[in-house]
Amino acid sequence: MAHAPRPSKRTETRQEIERLILSAAEKVFANAGFKGATMQLIADAAGLPKANLHYYFTTKEDLYRRVVQDIFEIWLHAADSFDTAPDAATAIGAYIDAKMEISRRHPDGSKVWATEVMHGAPVIQDYLESTLRDWTDGRIKVIRNWIDTGQIAPIDPRHLLYMVWATTQHYADFGHQIETLNAGQPLSDADWHTAKAAIKSIILRGIGAAGSA
Amino acid sequence: MAHAPRPSKRTETRQEIERLILSAAEKVFANAGFKGATMQLIADAAGLPKANLHYYFTTKEDLYRRVVQDIFEIWLHAADSFDTAPDAATAIGAYIDAKMEISRRHPDGSKVWATEVMHGAPVIQDYLESTLRDWTDGRIKVIRNWIDTGQIAPIDPRHLLYMVWATTQHYADFGHQIETLNAGQPLSDADWHTAKAAIKSIILRGIGAAGSA
DNA sequence: ACACAACCTGACCAATCGGTCAAGAAAATT
DNA sequence: AATTTTCTTGACCGATTGGTCAGGTTGTGT
Known part of the structure; x- marks a missing residue:
């Protein structure tokens, strides 16, 4: 059934985590503004350690840009x-x-x-x-x-x-x-x-x- | 002609300065949000030293509340x-x-x-x-x-x-x-x-x- | 002129934040 | 099983920021 080159478990979870972070970021940016939103708040909302966010999105601005x-x-x-x-x-x-x-x-x-x-x-x-x-x-x-x-x-x-x-x-x-x-x-x-x-x-x-x- | 108890030069300039600060604050808050607006930016916009702002408005939140x-x-x-x-x-x-x-x-x-x-x-x-x-x-x-x-x-x-x-x-x-x-x-x-x-x-x-x- | 209050401000401080990094854990590849 | 790549994370750092304060200046009442 799955003809398309199935994504490896890695890329799969990667996309899941990115979506998780983006969703958390959207909420925090909406309620606190760009400056008011801290990476720590977003990390907490996503249930991940802060340093992990920087692995998927190098900077806060990158993350924000993706959300917008x-x-x-x-x-x-x-x-x-x-x-x-x-x-x-x-x-x-x-x-x-x-x-x-x-x-x-x-x-x-x-x-x-x-x-x-x-x-x-x-x-x-x-x-x-x-x-x-x-x-x-x-x-x-x-x-x-x-x-x-x-x-x-x-x-x-x-x-x-x-x-x-x-x-x-x-x-x-x-x-x-x-x-x-x-x-x-x-x-x-x-x-x-x-x-x-x-x-x-x-x-x-x-x-x-x-x-x- | 001026029957009302004329405001002293002090209270006069005080109100002028407050208006100046409020005007500068409104602009900065509008363009940067509450967190993004710094007291230094507002001070620069008003042409006053930062410490002076804290003389007229004790905290950033006070100033913001007045603007709103x-x-x-x-x-x-x-x-x-x-x-x-x-x-x-x-x-x-x-x-x-x-x-x-x-x-x-x-x-x-x-x-x-x-x-x-x-x-x-x-x-x-x-x-x-x-x-x-x-x-x-x-x-x-x-x-x-x-x-x-x-x-x-x-x-x-x-x-x-x-x-x-x-x-x-x-x-x-x-x-x-x-x-x-x-x-x-x-x-x-x-x-x-x-x-x-x-x-x-x-x-x-x-x-x-x-x-x- | 004098004294008192109001006003001004440069220098400073503690707290917070974005971002880094090294050391490891987990997964993929060989 | 070994090795390489990807992922995870606690600890840390420099920079920024709101707010303080001591010492000086200016205006006001007597």
């Missing part, structure tokens, strides 16, 4: 619906759903990204200027096409994108504030459903995507 | 339009304008607030649970009233508020990303006007506040 890059990948693929959906309303609705699901499942990743950007993107500036810029330009063209074919009202595509990003990521980045305002309770399944519905309702109606009722 | 509290004050008063405006569309439009203006004029403050909340609000948790919760509940009642009187569609007031917060603050917190996607240029007057118009257009139309055309 992994988030960026997840982030990019959330908008595949833009190319596959049959119409604007479906595409944007699916995009909002996907981004909300990311905010729910990967809140720590979102926080790390937010902090990185807020601090001037010291380690991923090149990604912003190349990949993200190209990606954004591409989606703007798609939105322009929706406007030209009368599927949505003539709003500024750029600010529509920003609004979707801001609103969906808010539920991850400001999750603590939202939880506090929710009587200290995490959002329930129903709460998340209500949030998604409210956001899609306002935005889709707001851009005149009638096909969403 | 000051931001919170500005933030709260941005929604006065909720009580004074004649109708929902005017009120929400004015609130969006006010919050966008804050994002433009006080981006550093917004970033400090965002980081504080993302890290679990270690120093302002009590504000979230008291002042912010009461404030939010009050505004939700106002929005409910707008719904009951048919001024806007029956959307969830809470998520409408979150959307306004998220979208407007995005222009401060993610200003660097927006600038990068804007060919590396800061938003011009015209850009800010376009952004405000797009946001108000989508949200007001999205909640069925017809009186905004």
